[in-house]
Amino acid sequence: xxxxxxxxxxxxxxxxxxxxxxxxxxxxxxxxxxxxxxxxxxxxxxxxxxxxxxxxxxxxxxxxxxxxxxxxxxxxxxxxxxxxxxxxxxxxxxxxxxxxxxxxxxxxxxxxxxxxxxxxxxxxxxxxxxxxxxxxxxxxxxxxxxxxxxxxxxxxxxxxxxxxxxxxxxxxxxxxxxxxxxxxxxxxxxxxxxxxxxxxxxxxxxxxxxxxxxxxxxxxxxxxxxxxxxxxxxxxxxxxxxxxxxxxxxxxxxxxxxxxxxxxxxxxxxxxxxxxxxxxxxxxxxxxxxxxxxxxxxxxxxxxxxxxxxxxxxxxxxxxxxxxxxxxxxxxxxxxxxxxxxxxxxxxxxxxxxxxxxxxxxxxxxxxxxxxxxxxxxxxxxxxxxxxxxxxxxxxxxxxxxxxxxxxxxxxx
Amino acid sequence: xxxxxxxxxxxxxxxxxxxxxxxxxxxxxxxxxxxxxxxxxxxxxxxxxxxxxxxxxxxxxxxxxxxxxxxxxxxxxxxxxxxxxxxxxxxxxxxxxxxxxxxxxxxxxxxxxxxxxxxxxxxxxxxxxxxxxxxxxx
Amino acid sequence: xxxxxxxxxxxxxxxxxxxxxxxxxxxxxxxxxxxxxxxxxxxxxxxxxxxxxxxxxxxxxxxxxxxxxxxxxxxxxxxxxxxxxxxxxxxxxxxxxxxxxxxxxxxxxxxxxxxxxxxxxxxxxxxxxxxxxxxxxxxxxxxxxxxxxxxxxxxxxxxxxxxxxxxxxxxxxx
Numbered sequence: 001x002x003x004x005x006x007x008x009x010x011x012x013x014x015x016x017x018x019x020x021x022x023x024x025x026x027x028x029x030x031x032x033x034x035x036x037x038x039x040x041x042x043x044x045x046x047x048x049x050x051x052x053x054x055x056x057x058x059x060x061x062x063x064x065x066x067x068x069x070x071x072x073x074x075x076x077x078x079x080x081x082x083x084x085x086x087x088x089x090x091x092x093x094x095x096x097x098x099x100x101x102x103x104x105x106x107x108x109x110x111x112x113x114x115x116x117x118x119x120x121x122x123x124x125x126x127x128x129x130x131x132x133x134x135x136x137x138x139x140x141x142x143x144x145x146x147x148x149x150x151x152x153x154x155x156x157x158x159x160x161x162x163x164x165x166x167x168x169x170x171x172x173x174x175x176x177x178x179x180x181x182x183x184x185x186x187x188x189x190x191x192x193x194x195x196x197x198x199x200x201x202x203x204x205x206x207x208x209x210x211x212x213x214x215x216x217x218x219x220x221x222x223x224x225x226x227x228x229x230x231x232x233x234x235x236x237x238x239x240x241x242x243x244x245x246x247x248x249x250x251x252x253x254x255x256x257x258x259x260x261x262x263x264x265x266x267x268x269x270x271x272x273x274x275x276x277x278x279x280x281x282x283x284x285x286x287x288x289x290x291x292x293x294x295x296x297x298x299x300x301x302x303x304x305x306x307x308x309x310x311x312x313x314x315x316x317x318x319x320x321x322x323x324x325x326x327x328x329x330x331x332x333x334x335x336x337x338x339x340x341x342x343x344x345x346x347x348x349x350x351x352x353x354x355x356x357x358x359x360x361x362x363x364x365x366x367x368x369x370x371x372x373x374x375x376x377x378x379x380x381x382x383x384x385x386x387x388x389x390x391x392x393x394x395x396x397x398x399x400x401x402x403x404x405x406x407x408x409x410x411x412x413x
Numbered sequence: 414x415x416x417x418x419x420x421x422x423x424x425x426x427x428x429x430x431x432x433x434x435x436x437x438x439x440x441x442x443x444x445x446x447x448x449x450x451x452x453x454x455x456x457x458x459x460x461x462x463x464x465x466x467x468x469x470x471x472x473x474x475x476x477x478x479x480x481x482x483x484x485x486x487x488x489x490x491x492x493x494x495x496x497x498x499x500x501x502x503x504x505x506x507x508x509x510x511x512x513x514x515x516x517x518x519x520x521x522x523x524x525x526x527x528x529x530x531x532x533x534x535x536x537x538x539x540x541x542x543x544x545x546x547x548x549x550x551x
Numbered sequence: 552x553x554x555x556x557x558x559x560x561x562x563x564x565x566x567x568x569x570x571x572x573x574x575x576x577x578x579x580x581x582x583x584x585x586x587x588x589x590x591x592x593x594x595x596x597x598x599x600x601x602x603x604x605x606x607x608x609x610x611x612x613x614x615x616x617x618x619x620x621x622x623x624x625x626x627x628x629x630x631x632x633x634x635x636x637x638x639x640x641x642x643x644x645x646x647x648x649x650x651x652x653x654x655x656x657x658x659x660x661x662x663x664x665x666x667x668x669x670x671x672x673x674x675x676x677x678x679x680x681x682x683x684x685x686x687x688x689x690x691x692x693x694x695x696x697x698x699x700x701x702x703x704x705x706x707x708x709x710x711x712x713x714x715x716x717x718x719x720x721x722x723x724x725x
Contacts, residue, residue: 043491044551050496050517051547057518058540065521066537070530283551290544297538304530416574418619419559421552447552448584450616451576452559456568473557481565495552505626509619 006237009244010220013213016247020213020254024206027261031199034268038191041272045181045188048282052177055289059166062296067158071303076154079307080147084314089140092317095324096133102331109335113345121338125331132320136313143313150306157299165292173285180278187271195268202261209254216243349413356410363406370402414483419449419475421512424498424546426539430525449475475512483507490514498546515547554578577612584620586610591621592628 107122179185183192219240222228228236377400390397428445473492479485484507490497495514503509518540528536554576587610591601601621607614 043489046491046493047496047547047551050493051544051551054518054540054544054547057520058537058544060520061518061537061540066530066533070533074527075530283548286548290541290548293541293544297534297541300530300534300537304534307530414571416613416615417559417561418616421557446581446584447557448554448579449552449557449559450554450579450612451557452561452574454568454571454573455560455562456566456571457564458567470556471558473552475557475559477559477561479561479563481563483563483566503623506619509623 006223009240010224013217013220016251017213017217020210023258024210027206027258030265031203034265035199037272058293059170063161071154075307076151092133092137095321099324133324136317136320173289205257352410352413359408366404415508417452417508419510421447421514423516424513425516426536574613588624
């Protein structure tokens with residue numbers, strides 16, 4: 001156990017340790033990088049799965065909520081087919097009939113006040129407003145056709161979404177995900193479980209090798225420090241000398257392990273490269289799916305547009321109904337007022353007759369007064385005429401014309 | 414060293430459906446606001462096993478990385494239900510982290526199913542936008 | 552997400568723990584947040600100071616969190632006030648324009664409101680026409696005016712419809 005021998009083993013142990021440290025460092029780095037890549041790959045798959053689940057839900061929203069409920073049930077079945085095309089049309093027809101009946105009745109009521117021409121009450125009313133509802137009703141078949149047309153488009157769209165978007169595209173993307181990106185995919189199982197476990201195992205192996213070299217180096221250090229009792233020092237030297245002989249074998253085992261790491265990480269990286277290469281196709285498919293969902297935003301806008309148009313039609317119909325009802329009230333009042341007018345005419349005739357009677361009686365009384373007056377004047381002239389000069393009351397003294405004149409008439413009614 | 418305050422805002426459109434709460438609370442996003450108040454710190458000299466918590470019911474893990482100056486350098490959200498869209502620290506406080514996340518889309522509640530078509534289309538459109546944001550974080 | 556189902560790890564590079572103790576896990580939710588705001592927002596008008604220790608005890612929440620959360624709530628509240636003032640100031644200067652635009656929009660905008668003032672106005676206008684011009688004039692044979700308005704309405708509708716139909720066919724190339 002000479003100093004030279006000790007220095008030799010120490011030097012040799014340092015050399016091997018340094019070399020081992022370098023090899024382990026490089027191998028550990030390789031393993032670490034691989035593990036980080038595997039983790040990134042797991043995160044990517046998890047997010048991709050999340051996106052796909054959201055897409056599935058969004059597709060369900062499109063088919064169930066937007067198309068089936070929002071358009072199919074609420075808009076087409078309820079609002080258009082029931083509220084507009086049945087209830088509203090029925091109401092319009094009802095009021096249309098009412099106004100027609102009223103107009104017809106007015107047409108049949110002869111205006112007895114007009115003698116020269118044969119006129120009826122219907123001639124005095126405007127013909128456009130009563131027709132407003134009729135015009136609207138003539139538009140109903142157009143709307144109906146439109147609804148049928150849009151219903152067909154809706155059914156087409158729904159079946160297309162169900163068969164192509166959901167049935168084919170989404171299923172295909174999900175299948176592709178299951179095949180290549182899911183936790184059940186064999187390659188992913190290999191990366192997630194086997195590779196990770198193997199990487200941990202290789203790391204441990206490397207650590208064990210490094211520990212052997214470090215322990216040996218530490219023992220050499222203790223020998224070199226001469227801090228042990230001679231007996232202990234001797235037995236330690238024997239151990240160190242035995243280990244020293246094993247160093248090349250351990251070193252080659254470490255190198256073998258390092259090659260295993262290199263092979264393992266190369267394999268792992270190659271598999272990850274392959275898997276990452278599959279991302280592009282998957283992302284393109286997901287993107288297409290999203291574009292498909294986007295496209296339906298525009299399609300649904302068309303339904304929204306037609307919905308607005310039909311709502312506009314509905315409101316204008318309701319306005320016409322209200323106008324018609326007001327008109328019906330008005331015509332009822334018109335008819336009533338006409339009959340009131342006839343009574344009024346009668347009343348006026350009676351007044352005129354009374355007036356004629358008054359005038360006649362007045363004429364009779366005036367005539368009586370006048371003839372009495374003439375008699376009185378003649379008597380006066382007989383008694384006094386011979387004594388009165390004519391110029392004392394010029395033009396009047398011998399005038400026998402009546403004192404009154406009456407010019408009256410009563411209008412014929 | 415100040416402790417961190419971590420809030421998470423769920424950007425899911427579902428939070429915009431219910432009428433806004435009128436309780437005079439200044440945080441208008443409060444319906445979608447969540448507070449992560451179980452914060453563990455990992456320093457350089459901590460044992461690695463410190464990350465292994467004893468909490469059994471953990472569904473979401475947030476990892477905030479900071480540099481020596483305690484500036485947030487990266488945030489990760491590991492969760493089945495939520496995915497990270499973006500994060501920011503408050504302008505006036507490095508230790509306040511606001512995470513914008515997105516919860517998984519789910520079916521609309523029965524009360525929202527009778528919304529007018531225009532509103533349903535709006536929700537659909539917003540969700541498409543959100544899908545796109547989510548896809549861009551892949 | 553809450554303290555029970557969510558854990559946050561803050562990894563601090565380049566620093567040692569140096570005696571730092573992790574704050575305890577605590578429960579904080581919107582209910583507490585609202586309560587906190589209702590408590591701290593009241594202090595604005597009083598000359599009292601906030602007793603954070605007591606609040607911390609009441610809320611079973613660390614003081615640092617309450618302080619930061621309160622600060623954030625005040626900051627947001629202030630921002631909201633600023634925005635409100637800005638909107639109101641803008642509203643004052645552009646008030647008349649807005650009113651004009653509004654009324655223009657009202658005419659164009661389509662609303663499902665069959666009892667609306669506009670409709671009412673139109674209906675009474677229609678009746679006035681009937682009373683003043685039509686009922687007092689006898690029907691003139693061959694008067695084309697009667698059908699004019701509804702025809703033009705129909706043709707407008709038809710134009711819109713065919714345009715929509717075209718749009719539909721164009722866009723629904725499924």
